[in-house]
Amino acid sequence: MRAGRLAFAAAAWLFLGGVIAQVFLAGVGLFKVGGWDAHVNLGWLLGSAPLILLLLAVPARFDRRTNGLLVGLTIATFVQPELAAARSEAPVLAAFHPVNALLVFWLAWLVARRATEAARGAANHASVAGEAAAPPSAARP
Amino acid sequence: MANTSRVAGDAEPMTVGRSMADHRSMARAVRAIGPARLAFVAGAWLFVGCVVLQVFLVGLDVFVHVGPEIHRNFAYVYGWLAPLLVLIGDAARMPSRVRTISVVLLILFAVQTVLPSLQSDYPLLAAAHTVNALAIFALAITLARQSTEVVQVELAAGRQ
Numbered sequence: 001m002r003a004g005r006l007a008f009a010a011a012a013w014l015f016l017g018g019v020i021a022q023v024f025l026a027g028v029g030l031f032k033v034g035g036w037d038a039h040v041n042l043g044w045l046l047g048s049a050p051l052i053l054l055l056l057a058v059p060a061r062f063d064r065r066t067n068g069l070l071v072g073l074t075i076a077t078f079v080q081p082e083l084a085a086a087r088s089e090a091p092v093l094a095a096f097h098p099v100n101a102l103l104v105f106w107l108a109w110l111v112a113r114r115a116t117e118a119a120r121g122a123a124n125h126a127s128v129a130g131e132a133a134a135p136p137s138a139a140r141p
Numbered sequence: 142m143a144n145t146s147r148v149a150g151d152a153e154p155m156t157v158g159r160s161m162a163d164h165r166s167m168a169r170a171v172r173a174i175g176p177a178r179l180a181f182v183a184g185a186w187l188f189v190g191c192v193v194l195q196v197f198l199v200g201l202d203v204f205v206h207v208g209p210e211i212h213r214n215f216a217y218v219y220g221w222l223a224p225l226l227v228l229i230g231d232a233a234r235m236p237s238r239v240r241t242i243s244v245v246l247l248i249l250f251a252v253q254t255v256l257p258s259l260q261s262d263y264p265l266l267a268a269a270h271t272v273n274a275l276a277i278f279a280l281a282i283t284l285a286r287q288s289t290e291v292v293q294v295e296l297a298a299g300r301q
Contacts, residue, residue, distance in 0.1 A: 023275055027268035030203070031260050087204045095200030102196055102278050109279065 004059035005119040011056055012112035018046050019105050026098070047081050050074035053111075066114045073107040076100055177233035182292050184226050185285035188246075191219035192278050216254060223250040226284070236291060242284045249277050 025039035050073055057070055080100050087094040198212040227247050230240045253273050260267040 020272060020275065023271045024268060027271035028265075030199075030271065031257070031264055031267045033264040033268050084204075091205045092201070094204040095197060097204065098196045098200045099193060102193060102275070105275055106279070106282065 001059065001061055002119065002122040004056065004061075005115065005122050008053065008056040008060040008062075009112065009115040009119045011053055012108065012115045015046070015049050015053065016105070016108040016112050018042065018049065019101075019108050022046055023101060023105070026101075043081050043084075047077055050077045060115070060118070062115070062118055066111065066118065069107055069111050069114065073104065073111055076104045076107060080104060175233065177229055178235065178288075178292055178295075181226065181229045181233050181235060182285070182288045184222055184229060185281070185288050188219065188222045188226065189278075189281045189285050191215075191222065192274070192281050195219070196274065196278075220250060220254070223247045235288060239284065239287050239291065242280055242287065246277065246280045246284060249273060249280065253277060 022039060022042050025042060028034045029036040029039050050070070053070060054074060057067065062070075080097065083094055083097040083100055085094075195212065195215055198207075198215055201207045202209050202212055223243075224247055226243045227240070230243045235243075253270065256267055256270040256273060258267075
């Protein structure tokens with residue numbers, strides 16, 4: 001479980017880093033430093049990343065709140081490219097694309113923090129259990 | 142059913158007496174917290190709402206082509222909240238971590254207003270305008286949540 005939680009936490013922080021990079025690439029497009037291609041391509045990559053997080057969450061066995069946040073993150077991330085794609089039919093709806101980006105960022109931050117806390121908790125639990133199982137002579141040389 | 146529970150011999154439902162006592166203790170607790178702290182919490186959440194609206198205005202510019210002026214002008218409408226939160230936080234004697242966040246938020250907000258003007262000389266720095274917006278959002282929501290927790294703890298202590 002500890003290894004699973006560590007792997008999940010690493011993946012969650014990586015995803016958060018990807019979200020920050022994606023927002024920077026939006027700035028690159030907005031301020032005409034470059035085109036929008038990099039933002040669009042990374043967007044498709046990030047769109048499928050929560051599926052990997054969901055798979056990693058199975059062995060990590062998080063509490064209900066963390067799992068709920070992860071489900072929310074998955075939904076918000078799936079919706080994100082669809083909002084941008086709605087620009088011609090429903091431009092006002094598409095205008096929620098950057099607002100939903102804030103939601104994705106906030107949920108990714110919460111999930112990464114909670115996963116790190118859970119991984120630390122599992123590590124502490126393992127060390128306490130190890131000390132309790134060790135004979136007194138091993139604990140005090 | 143639970144709302145009208147009675148004990149033997151009571152003429153009135155217990156909830157009536159309890160709710161009045163609750164209201165009195167709540168009023169005492171709110172008075173003890175003081176208007177400055179309540180104003181700080183309200184201002185912090187208002188700032189979060191304004192940041193979200195500001196980001197929506199960017200979306201309107203990009204996808205509906207309403208022009209960047211509305212986004213630019215709105216920053217001056219709610220921007221005064223950032224220094225005001227620093228002042229109210231000091232007057233309300235909020236915990237030092239909350240006051241520190243409000244000062245950092247003010248600095249980031251000031252930086253945010255400067256970044257777009259660097260577009261011609263330092264375009265990559267100007268592009269960081271969007272990332273700085275994320276930092277402002279994260280700090281604003283942290284400030285709002287932490288100040289709410291401070292008031293909630295005091296509210297609970299005041300009611301005891």
